[in-house]
Amino acid sequence: xxxxxxxxxxxxxxxxxxxxxxxxxxxxxxxxxxxxxxxxxxxxxxxxxxxxxxxxxxxxxxxxxxxxxxxxxxxxxx
Numbered sequence: 116x117x118x119x120x121x122x123x124x125x126x127x128x129x130x131x132x133x134x135x136x137x138x139x140x141x142x143x144x145x146x147x148x149x150x151x152x153x154x155x156x157x158x159x160x161x162x163x164x165x166x167x168x169x170x171x172x173x174x175x176x177x178x179x180x181x182x183x184x185x186x187x188x189x190x191x192x193x
Contacts, residue, residue, distance in 0.1 A: 116128055117171075117178065119178070123182065123183055124181065124182060124189075126178040126179070127178060127179050128168075128171050129168060129177065129178070131164070133179055133188055134161065134164055137188065137191075140188070140191075141156075142155065142156065142157075142160075177191050177193055178191065178192040179191060180192055
């Protein structure tokens with residue numbers, strides 16, 4: 116499992132436990148409004164998460180950005 120640490124953040128692979136928080140972030144226009152496809156619904160986010168988790172087996176995929184002090188998912192890294 117890939118993990119990268121800074122003083123305040125931990126970058127790690129996503130797990131299925133991240134789905135609910137990821138859905139909230141993906142649906143937020145302030146977060147996704149600048150992206151081509153805009154905000155995403157739960158179904159689209161679930162597909163994305165499943166694809167990223169499959170890509171880990173090939174050494175690829177997005178990483179979850181977690182705030183160390185509170186353990187909260189705060190973003191992702193492409």
